[in-house]
Amino acid sequence: MHLKYESQLREPLVTGNKDYHQVTEDICRPIEAKPTKLWYVGFFIAVTLLMFGVYSVYREVTYGIGQWNLNKTIGWGWDITNFVWWVGIGHAGTLISAILLLFRQGWRTGVNRAAEAMTIFAVMCAGQFPIFHMGRVWMAFFVLPYPNTRGPLWTNFNSPLLWDVFAISTYFTVSLLFWYSGLIPDFATVRDRAKTKLRKLLYGVASFGWTGSTKHWQRHESLSLVLAGLSTPLVLSVHTIVSFDFATSVIPGWHTTIFPPYFVAGAVFSGFAMVQTLMLMLRKIFVLEDYITLGHIEAMNKVIVLTGSIVGCAYLTELFMGWYSQNKYEGYTFWYSRANLFSPYGWSYWGMMACNVISPQLFWSRKLRRNLFVTFFMSIIVNIGMWFERFVIIVTSLYRDYLPSSWSPYYSPSIWEMGFYAGTFGLFFTCFFLFAKYFPVIAIAEIKYVLKVSGDNYKAGVEKEEKMPVEEFVHEYAH
Amino acid sequence: MAKKTFVVGAFSDEAVLFPAVKKVRTAGYKIHDVYTPFPVHGLDHALGMRETSLHTAGFIYGITGTTTALSCISWIFTKDWPLNIGGKPHFALPAWVPITFELTVLFAAVGMVLTFCYLCQLAPFVKKHTFHIRATDDLFIMAIECTDKTNTDELQAFLSSTGATEVNLQHAEAGWWYGRYDQEQQLITEPKATVA
Numbered sequence: 001m002h003l004k005y006e007s008q009l010r011e012p013l014v015t016g017n018k019d020y021h022q023v024t025e026d027i028c029r030p031i032e033a034k035p036t037k038l039w040y041v042g043f044f045i046a047v048t049l050l051m052f053g054v055y056s057v058y059r060e061v062t063y064g065i066g067q068w069n070l071n072k073t074i075g076w077g078w079d080i081t082n083f084v085w086w087v088g089i090g091h092a093g094t095l096i097s098a099i100l101l102l103f104r105q106g107w108r109t110g111v112n113r114a115a116e117a118m119t120i121f122a123v124m125c126a127g128q129f130p131i132f133h134m135g136r137v138w139m140a141f142f143v144l145p146y147p148n149t150r151g152p153l154w155t156n157f158n159s160p161l162l163w164d165v166f167a168i169s170t171y172f173t174v175s176l177l178f179w180y181s182g183l184i185p186d187f188a189t190v191r192d193r194a195k196t197k198l199r200k201l202l203y204g205v206a207s208f209g210w211t212g213s214t215k216h217w218q219r220h221e222s223l224s225l226v227l228a229g230l231s232t233p234l235v236l237s238v239h240t241i242v243s244f245d246f247a248t249s250v251i252p253g254w255h256t257t258i259f260p261p262y263f264v265a266g267a268v269f270s271g272f273a274m275v276q277t278l279m280l281m282l283r284k285i286f287v288l289e290d291y292i293t294l295g296h297i298e299a300m301n302k303v304i305v306l307t308g309s310i311v312g313c314a315y316l317t318e319l320f321m322g323w324y325s326q327n328k329y330e331g332y333t334f335w336y337s338r339a340n341l342f343s344p345y346g347w348s349y350w351g352m353m354a355c356n357v358i359s360p361q362l363f364w365s366r367k368l369r370r371n372l373f374v375t376f377f378m379s380i381i382v383n384i385g386m387w388f389e390r391f392v393i394i395v396t397s398l399y400r401d402y403l404p405s406s407w408s409p410y411y412s413p414s415i416w417e418m419g420f421y422a423g424t425f426g427l428f429f430t431c432f433f434l435f436a437k438y439f440p441v442i443a444i445a446e447i448k449y450v451l452k453v454s455g456d457n458y459k460a461g462v463e464k465e466e467k468m469p470v471e472e473f474v475h476e477y478a479h
Numbered sequence: 480m481a482k483k484t485f486v487v488g489a490f491s492d493e494a495v496l497f498p499a500v501k502k503v504r505t506a507g508y509k510i511h512d513v514y515t516p517f518p519v520h521g522l523d524h525a526l527g528m529r530e531t532s533l534h535t536a537g538f539i540y541g542i543t544g545t546t547t548a549l550s551c552i553s554w555i556f557t558k559d560w561p562l563n564i565g566g567k568p569h570f571a572l573p574a575w576v577p578i579t580f581e582l583t584v585l586f587a588a589v590g591m592v593l594t595f596c597y598l599c600q601l602a603p604f605v606k607k608h609t610f611h612i613r614a615t616d617d618l619f620i621m622a623i624e625c626t627d628k629t630n631t632d633e634l635q636a637f638l639s640s641t642g643a644t645e646v647n648l649q650h651a652e653a654g655w656w657y658g659r660y661d662q663e664q665q666l667i668t669e670p671k672a673t674v675a
Contacts, residue, residue, distance in 0.1 A: 192616065219599060445516060
């Protein structure tokens with residue numbers, strides 16, 4: 001029935017010889033137990049950060065954009081850097097749930113639910129930045145094309161900034177639908193196990209009255225497949241369109257055709273790094289080592305080394321083109337503003353190079369790919385590097401433009417600019433902590449679906465070897 | 480909305496379920512539904528269900544999105560308020576590709592999910608009869624619809640012989656109603672029909 005080839009060397013996706021009921025037990029345990037102290041501490045820190053962010057945004061809304069240290073030429077500073085960074089992180093979830101579904105990568109089942117949740121929260125964080133960057137946030141609805149009394153004066157459909165509005169909002173909506181449609185059967189599982197009245201009510205409402213009928217499953221499968229098919233080009237389009245914000249302008253360092261693939265690879269790179277950070281914490285705190293196995297960690301590290309190398313290749317191509325084009329503005333941006341360590345922002349370029357290009361090369365070693373400590377450390381390094389990348393692109397291209405008299409003074413963010421960024425971390429982790437506590441963090445039904453069929457050959461092989469007499473075993477493997 | 484009688488069998492393994500489905504169907508009984516904790520591939524065919532047309536609906540929603548985007552933008556930019564952007568053509572099709580694509584995906588996804596919920600009667604506060612509480616955990620539950628002529632005892636014995644670990648008789652509502660999972664009564668009750 002399964003059209004995929006399974007190697008005898010492939011380990012099962014779920015370890016520990018579980019049966020269906022045990023899967024339910026293991027995944028529902030954190031939902032049904034009282035939150036741990038660690039959870040409360042984490043949640044408290046997240047909410048504190050969120051409050052600081054709310055206050056920073058309050059300052060910005062009340063006193064205006066001058067609360068930030070943006071200046072004459074650097075109109076996009078930390079906020080757009082953070083926007084692109086969060087959107088990039090938001091790419092891994094849909095990549096895992098959609099593209100890996102189409103590629104029949106069975107291992108995705110262990111991590112897709114949490115990765116999709118991460119996507120949704122990251123996109124929520126990302127959306128804050130352009131909205132508050134407008135200054136008059138109460139006018140934010142002006143970005144939508146609606147019949148109005150000013151003409152009607154429509155939005156500019158030829159502008160990449162408007163494409164962004166459509167791309168991000170569509171991406172958020174589709175990811176949310178995809179995520180929730182997968183959650184419905186799992187909420188039903190939690191509902192049917194609920195002991196208290198409140199739980200029965202809430203999970204009953206959330207489960208939409210799901211019963212597990214065969215016809216419903218058939219439609220559910222069809223829905224998941226089509227949503228995956230739709231999300232695959234969507235996920236590629238979103239960061240492509242974000243890159244158009246830069247690429248369609250005439251700023252040296254932005255005006256390059258390499259941007260779409262380079263941004264998408266970078267997005268996947270940073271997204272997988274964030275997934276690693278979160279998964280390593282989740283599996284430890286909620287004892288899910290049998291579901292998020294070393295095999296999962298290794299598979300994601302492989303994606304990290306691949307996309308990291310693509311990004312590195314793009315950096316080098318840009319440098320090459322900066323020289324080869326013989327355009328003096330391009331050359332100045334790439335070879336002076338960026339690659340020169342002693343230029344004002346040279347540190348950010350080399351920070352980016354070290355974090356994104358050099359350090360992920362460690363993952364060519366299988367031993368390091370399967371080392372949890374190295375993986376965790378690298379996942380944070382990669383995200384720092386990807387933040388630097390966006391900072392480099394935005395600030396080093398903007399601080400010195402064509403006319404030396406309008407070069408701007410050194411830009412460093414104000415406390416409220418940083419507070420806003422910290423606040424989005426607060427929002428992200430507040431949401432993630434609530435998700436981890438009240439939602440099934442692993443797709444229960446999907447795990448059950450792969451439980452028996454995965455690693456069949458491997459299990460059979462191990463069994464055969466165990467029964468084999470020593471002489472025969474030596475005969476078989478000694479050559 | 481009427482109550483019906485069902486003979487319900489619980490199976491603990493899908494390998495037992497498939498032959499059982501076949502036996503029950505060849506014996507001429509009408510399987511109301513099989514409830515499983517995860518999608519069991521091939522079960523829909525074993526039950527004689529036709530393929531779902533949900534993806535066709537998705538395609539129709541998708542092209543609706545495409546035409547909505549293209550017709551709106553071209554009307555706005557060529558008829559209603561032609562903006563002069565650097566002297567470039569008003570009908571700037573390549574520049575509209577991103578929004579057209581996004582709306583195609585958006586319409587298809589939203590439309591499909593709503594259709595899915597409509598077809599499967601999924602919504603907050605919708606409630607259906609639970610034949611077995613472990614249908615969402617680890618058991619495969621087969622519900623066979625009984626008519627007046629069905630010998631329920633015989634059917635129960637037959638179902639046990641096919642490998643069901645647990646067999647019982649249930650008198651239950653076959654459709655859905657508005658309700659809460661923490662309460663038994665319906666939220667909206669239909670007015671009682673008076674017997675003429």
